[in-house]
Amino acid sequence: MKKLTLPLTKEDVLSLHAGDAVSLSGVVLTARDCAHKRIFEYLDRGEKLPFELKNATIYYAGPCPAKPGMASGSCGPTTSARMESFAPRLFDLGLNSTIGKGEMSDEVSASLVRNKAVYFAAVGGAGALYGKNILKSECIAFADLLSEAVHRLEIKDFPVVVAMDAYGESVYKK
Amino acid sequence: MRTIDTKTIEETLYKMALKAGVSLTESCVAAIENAKTNETCPPCKFALETILENRRVAAENGMPVCQDTGLAVVLMEIGQDICLTGAPLKKSVDEGIRRAYADGYFRKSVCDPLTRVNTGDNTPAVLHTEIVEGDKVTITLLPKGFGSENMSRLYMLTPAKGVKGIIDSVVETVKLAGSRPCPPVYVGVGIGGSFDTCAFLAKKALTREVGTSNPRSDVAEIERECLKRINELKIGAQGFKGDVTALGVSCEIAPTHIAGLPVAVNIQCHCIRMQKEIL
Known part of the structure; x- marks a missing residue:
């Protein structure tokens, strides 16, 4: 399996094709329904976000609380389709990859092509496996949203599949 | 008359919820193993292998198999020869769930539908009670993730649509759900009753073990035909276009009105975390 370290470079993104199995390590930011709504409120007010989106990877996920010592x-992926109305604007602002599960819209695909970005599918329902491969987790914004807050995760060897690539190809349409 | 203190029900549900969150039912695992063996599409095989590896990691570390530890759906059959004593039943159920989700380090996923403010303790649970014969209490807990619940549908068909209409509705629901509900899915179908009881029948159908059939042969035939047509959709594990889209289809039926044919389709992801106990 191909191994990549986040943040991805443009070369990394362009080397990926829908259907490739990849192992990801590095830093991701979690954000799901409520966090996206909050991010858009910041953007609409013209305020600076409390974290950097440029070249970042957003993981559509809301973890369980950590047991002592972990x-x-x-922390597996949630259904990405609920975030597809938000994703294009964030890719346009420099986000270069997202991780979730399930198909996203043609508008998202177009924004991946336009921005040379990529959408990975983690395996839904494999939360323990992904949770175990998180080395560090820190809440960096919107703590009041509890499991929906934005967490900065250091991940190691996340097994994912390239779901939708920068060439407009999709594993869901092959 | 036999009496049961609702504290016993609270304790039972507490233990059931702690176990449910970190384990899959044996029939579910067997069906996934079988799917992995037969799958010919590489990304789907990869997904099924990851799902089985995840189950091992969850068991080894006492971690929830899926971070969506779900809305706690409780089905309780209460024998009419029992007298329940102690705290109100619903309060005891919620207390068992609240304690389990705290002590198990499970995610709290329940919120107000309008303000979206989280209740913070995964309560209230959903409680369905049926009064039945006898002096036993049968408790079934099905923690329900919403990736799959969101993809469920209810149809009010006309009687003229018949069996074909039922099967078409089930297949359409799975097709529209596509990659989103974490396939391979388990499909619960309610046929008949009224608008409300039909949806309940679909949920109840999900509490039957994967791989079993409805005892009525015409209903079992609908289950088989639905499963065949669903797997012909080639959605595959995680939507990666493989052979196994559903692990099974389970139908429950009830008499309905002469003017109607309600059909409810409740989708369950591959993480079936059901627990049953009889008191």
Whole structure:
């Protein structure tokens, strides 16, 4: 399996094709329904976000609480389709990859092509496996949203599949 | 008359919820193993292998198999010869769930539908009670993730649509759900009853073990035909276009009105975390 370290470079992104199995390590930011709504409120007010989106990777996930002695609780992907109305604007602002599960819209695909970005699918329902591969977790914004807050995760060897690539190809349409 | 203190029900549900969150049912695992063996599409095989590896990691570390530890759906059959004593039943159920989700380090996923403010303790649970014969209490807990719940549908068909209409509705629901509900899915179908009881039948159908059939042969035939047509959709594990889209289809039926044919389709992801106990 191909191994990549986040943040991805443009060369990394362009080397990926829908259907490739990849192992990801590095830093991701978690954000799901409520966090995206909050991010858009910041953007609409013209305020600076409390974290950097440029070249970042957003993981559509809301973890379980960590047991004592562990960095994170179970933390698999949530359904990405609920975030597809938000994703294009964030890719346009410099986000270069997202991780979730399930197909995203043609508008998202177009924004991946336009921005040379990539959408990975983690395996839904494999939360323990992903949670165990989180080395460090820190809440960096919107703590009041509890499991929906934005967490900065250091991940190691996340097994994912390239779901939708920078060439407009999709594993869901092959 | 036999009496049961609702504290016993609270304790039972507490233990059931702690176990449910970190384990899959044996029939679910067997069906996934079988799917992995037969799958010919490489990304789907990869997903099924990851799902089985995840189950091992969850068991080894006492971690939830899925971070969506779900809305706690409780089905309780209460024998009419029992007298329940102690705290109100619903309060005891919620207390068992609240304690389990705290002590198990499970995610709290329940919120107000309008303000979206989290209740913070995964309560209230959903409680369905049926009064039945006898002096036993049968408790079934099905923690329900919403990736799959969101993809469920209810149809009010006309009687003229018949069996074909039922099967088409089930297949359409799975097709529209596509990659989103974490396939391979388990499909619960309610046929008949009223608008409300039909949806309940679909949920109840999900509490039957994967691989079993409805005892009525015409209903079992609908289950088989639905499963065949669903797997012909080639959605595959995680939507990666493989052979196994559903692990099974389970139908429950009830008499309905002469003017109607309600069909409810409740989708369950591959993480079936059901627990049953009889008191």
